[in-house]
Amino acid sequence: MDSQAPCFEIDHSEVDMEEATRIGEGAYGEVFLVNWRGTEVAAKTIRSTIASNPKAKNTFLKELALWQQLRHPNIVQFLGVLKHSDRLIFLTEYLRNGSLYDILKKKGRLDTKTAISYALDIARGMNYLHQHNPHAIIHRDLTPRNVLQDEAGRLKVTDFGLSKIAQEKDSYGYKMTGGTGSYRYMAPEVYRRESYGKSVDVFSFALILHEMFQGGPSNRAETAEQIADKRAYEDSRPPLSSFLYPEPIKMLLKECWHKNPDCRPTFGEIISQLEVIEQDFQNEKAMKACCCCVVL
Numbered sequence: 001m002d003s004q005a006p007c008f009e010i011d012h013s014e015v016d017m018e019e020a021t022r023i024g025e026g027a028y029g030e031v032f033l034v035n036w037r038g039t040e041v042a043a044k045t046i047r048s049t050i051a052s053n054p055k056a057k058n059t060f061l062k063e064l065a066l067w068q069q070l071r072h073p074n075i076v077q078f079l080g081v082l083k084h085s086d087r088l089i090f091l092t093e094y095l096r097n098g099s100l101y102d103i104l105k106k107k108g109r110l111d112t113k114t115a116i117s118y119a120l121d122i123a124r125g126m127n128y129l130h131q132h133n134p135h136a137i138i139h140r141d142l143t144p145r146n147v148l149q150d151e152a153g154r155l156k157v158t159d160f161g162l163s164k165i166a167q168e169k170d171s172y173g174y175k176m177t178g179g180t181g182s183y184r185y186m187a188p189e190v191y192r193r194e195s196y197g198k199s200v201d202v203f204s205f206a207l208i209l210h211e212m213f214q215g216g217p218s219n220r221a222e223t224a225e226q227i228a229d230k231r232a233y234e235d236s237r238p239p240l241s242s243f244l245y246p247e248p249i250k251m252l253l254k255e256c257w258h259k260n261p262d263c264r265p266t267f268g269e270i271i272s273q274l275e276v277i278e279q280d281f282q283n284e285k286a287m288k289a290c291c292c293c294v295v296l
């Protein structure tokens, strides 16, 4: 597969940016809801500081060219780059329900069934990225803000690889600068600026799974950088209260945020484990309902 293929281009006259509704803002620029050929889509505008730097713009376009080749139910669909626009703008499918960050902020702690189902959505999207040929795609910035929900309730991963813009590669592998990715979800080896692999995403996934049961991030009193520092140098991890976390979820979390990257499971293994946990949970629920019937 050729990751250097140019991005699909959409003439800028097809999208009226004057009529756009602003949805949000991230590290790379603002996001708008726009109409394209009668369909609501998201338009992501890239800051001029990035777009006007030829090297950064080129890296960005390469990442987008790779994104456009991806097709999976749990990956946000890339649609194209606006051609002849004086700004760098690209379109993706629009996910009406917003991000997992918004959902957790609004709803707080999720029930076990929903949390497992959401975890499976994320793990399936991530497994697709990690199994990409000829090279695995490492997200590098998997956070609740980069997981969006469609109207049907399905979660989709977005913005993978875009954090590469601030990243260097040397003969030992990738190196992420401290400013790359979000400290709160950062694997210890990334914080320590060591070489890293796919399992950095598994570490971030564990923290997201933890938040779904907890209702949001723990250690709110500390800055994200302080938290990342303690995780990297003191091996600190979020607390696992016994009443919030079912035993198999606790075990999975401990494996996924293991300090040794080689001991973390792959997303394929995580999916298998979650499917068993989901099935056991359903059987347990059915059994309890059945016992209630007998008592009645």
Ligand SMILES: Nc1ncnc2c1ncn2[C@@H]1O[C@H](COP(=O)(O)OP(=O)(O)OP(=O)(O)O)[C@@H](O)[C@H]1O
Binding pocket: 023, 024, 025, 026, 027, 028, 029, 030, 031, 042, 076, 092, 093, 094, 095, 096, 098, 099, 102, 141, 145, 146, 148, 159
């Ligand atoms: N395809 C989309 N559909 C609907 N809303 C979106 C879409 N993409 C982004 N958003 C919204 O816009 C906000 C900003 O998104 P953006 O991806 O630019 O930044 P972020 O992920 O929040 O932060 P960062 O850039 O630091 O990762 C998101 O929080 C999300 O609510």
